[in-house]
Amino acid sequence: MTTATSVSPGRSASAPASGPPGASPYGARRSVIESGPRLAFVTLGVLLATLLELIDTTIVNVSLPYIQGNLGASQEEGTFIVTAYIVANVIVIPMTPWLQRRFGRRQYYLASILIFTFSSLMCGLSNSLESLVFWRVIQGLGGGGLISTSQAILRETFPPDKQAAAQAIFSVGVIIGPTIGPVLGGVLTDELSWPWVFFVNIPVGLTAAFLVGSFLRNPEPPQKLAIDGVGVTLLAVGLATLQYVLDEGQEKDWFGSEAILYTAIVSGITLTAFALWELYGARQPIVDLRILKNKTVTAGSLLGACLGVSLLGSLITLPQFVQSSLGFTATLAGEVILFRAVTIMVFTIPSARLAASGKVSPVIQIGVGFLLLAISNIWLAAVTTTDATYWTFFWPLAVSGVGLAQIFVPISLAVFGAVEPRDVPKASAMFNLMRQLGGSIATAVLITIIARQAAIHQTELGSHAALGVPQIRQFVDARGGPGNVQARIALNGIIVNQATTLAYADTARFVGELTFLFVPLVLFLRKKKPVMPLSP
Numbered sequence: 259m260t261t262a263t264s265v266s267p268g269r270s271a272s273a274p275a276s277g278p279p280g281a282s283p284y285g286a287r288r289s290v291i292e293s294g295p296r297l298a299f300v301t302l303g304v305l306l307a308t309l310l311e312l313i314d315t316t317i318v319n320v321s322l323p324y325i326q327g328n329l330g331a332s333q334e335e336g337t338f339i340v341t342a343y344i345v346a347n348v349i350v351i352p353m354t355p356w357l358q359r360r361f362g363r364r365q366y367y368l369a370s371i372l373i374f375t376f377s378s379l380m381c382g383l384s385n386s387l388e389s390l391v392f393w394r395v396i397q398g399l400g401g402g403g404l405i406s407t408s409q410a411i412l413r414e415t416f417p418p419d420k421q422a423a424a425q426a427i428f429s430v431g432v433i434i435g436p437t438i439g440p441v442l443g444g445v446l447t448d449e450l451s452w453p454w455v456f457f458v459n460i461p462v463g464l465t466a467a468f469l470v471g472s473f474l475r476n477p478e479p480p481q482k483l484a485i486d487g488v489g490v491t492l493l494a495v496g497l498a499t500l501q502y503v504l505d506e507g508q509e510k511d512w513f514g515s516e517a518i519l520y521t522a523i524v525s526g527i528t529l530t531a532f533a534l535w536e537l538y539g540a541r542q543p544i545v546d547l548r549i550l551k552n553k554t555v556t557a558g559s560l561l562g563a564c565l566g567v568s569l570l571g572s573l574i575t576l577p578q579f580v581q582s583s584l585g586f587t588a589t590l591a592g593e594v595i596l597f598r599a600v601t602i603m604v605f606t607i608p609s610a611r612l613a614a615s616g617k618v619s620p621v622i623q624i625g626v627g628f629l630l631l632a633i634s635n636i637w638l639a640a641v642t643t644t645d646a647t648y649w650t651f652f653w654p655l656a657v658s659g660v661g662l663a664q665i666f667v668p669i670s671l672a673v674f675g676a677v678e679p680r681d682v683p684k685a686s687a688m689f690n691l692m693r694q695l696g697g698s699i700a701t702a703v704l705i706t707i708i709a710r711q712a713a714i715h716q717t718e719l720g721s722h723a724a725l726g727v728p729q730i731r732q733f734v735d736a737r738g739g740p741g742n743v744q745a746r747i748a749l750n751g752i753i754v755n756q757a758t759t760l761a762y763a764d765t766a767r768f769v770g771e772l773t774f775l776f777v778p779l780v781l782f783l784r785k786k787k788p789v790m791p792l793s794p
Contacts, residue, residue, distance in 0.1 A: 566696025601659025
């Protein structure tokens with residue numbers, strides 16, 4: 259008896275499955291849709307795990323000066339505390355679909371939470387830089403298994419009529435987590451001590467582990483898969499060296515440094531070799547790059563990278579600017595970022611309902627979101643001046659929040675709706691990897707722009723700060739005249755502050771212009787309207 263295989267529009271036909279009718283080519287697959295209290299417990303466990311990973315991408319940043327002082331580390335050595343976590347994270351993310359299949363989604367997810375929680379304890383107990391960096395690597399390996407797996411779990415656990423709600427919940431965690439990280443880190447460091455930025459993970463992690471262990475079910479049993487050792491090695495070396503180049507490039511003058519140049523070459527060669535091996539050499543690839551043959555997944559992943567640039571870019575530059583140039587405290591700087599977070603929380607559910615209703619094409623909704631994101635960054639550049647106050651940033655950040663709320667749920671529905679259920683983990687891993695890499699690239703590029711543009715602006719402003727200018731002469735004379743050292747120092751301080759402010763404005767303008775350039779990619783997303791209403 260033969261059965262016909264139905265292939266949805268925009269999806270590629272899969273190889274015929276061996277075994278009983280309805281079996282997945284990767285093993286017997288079952289529905290894991292939940293309802294009632296069980297759905298609520300799974301959702302809470304997944305949301306807690308998601309927040310764990312995302313908060314830790316930023317919570318340590320504000321504590322670095324205290325950690326460096328306590329452990330006797332230099333500023334450059336201290337950056338490895340952040341870099342170690344991110345490198346381990348990006349290496350694991352693309353491997354999560356394979357790891358889920360090999361060990362079972364529930365087992366792998368639970369193990370990732372426990373690894374993350376235990377390494378958080380050990381990070382807080384570390385009394386040397388070497389120990390802390392080691393446990394941050396382990397923490398990153400555990401955290402890398404949480405994000406894309408979380409998104410896939412919500413996708414398959416929620417019923418079809420609540421898919422938009424599932425992605426809305428996930429998007430709140432993804433966007434809010436990095437935002438509250440610096441605020442929480444500052445409070446814990448100021449009120450307690452730096453180890454508490456790690457200890458705070460322990461009760462949350464144990465709660466998430468209990469909920470996941472008690473209520474999460476596997477969509478398919480663990481499978482015996484051969485380990486793609488070549489692929490794992492090439493991926494680890496390629497992404498680790500790429501992350502090193504991005505993190506250390508500006509500090510070491512980019513390709514003016516032989517270390518950066520050679521590391522970049524190694525990264526390029528190994529990532530190219532990895533792609534060729536996974537596509538043509540590996541029998542059971544650790545990362546199935548064939549998922550990128552789907553135009554929607556490819557376009558969605560590139561838009562995810564742009565999302566990472568815009569989302570994490572302002573998290574890096576804006577707090578630095580308001581603290582260094584405007585004299586804001588760490589708490590006030592965190593509150594400014596919360597303008598956008600609150601707006602996202604307010605508009606995400608209405609956006610999800612609109613996406614689920616089918617009344618507006620996801621292409622239009624995502625396109626409008628990216629346009630608002632671009633406009634908000636251009637607006638932010640315009641108001642980034644030395645005269646800015648606390649409320650100056652409200653409207654640009656609020657518009658940014660509205661834009662982000664229009665993007666995440668529709669783009670998730672579009673990407674996951676374009677693939678078969680068994681390929682959801684692959685699409686999720688690719689989307690989240692690109693978002694993470696987008697954030698890393700944003701960090702490297704924006705820090706470089708600040709350093710180089712500040713020098714350019716300082717030279718230009720200095721050339722106009724002649725004593726023949728009445729305002730300059732009046733300023734200098736009021737402080738003892740041209741021969742007074744303090745007068746010259748005060749004048750130079752104003753020039754440096756103005757130059758730095760202009761450089762920060764340049765970063766916002768750059769992100770806005772880059773976002774505009776990415777908008778046409780939305781045309782490659784599937785235009786089919788969702789048929790899943792969002793239940794009240």
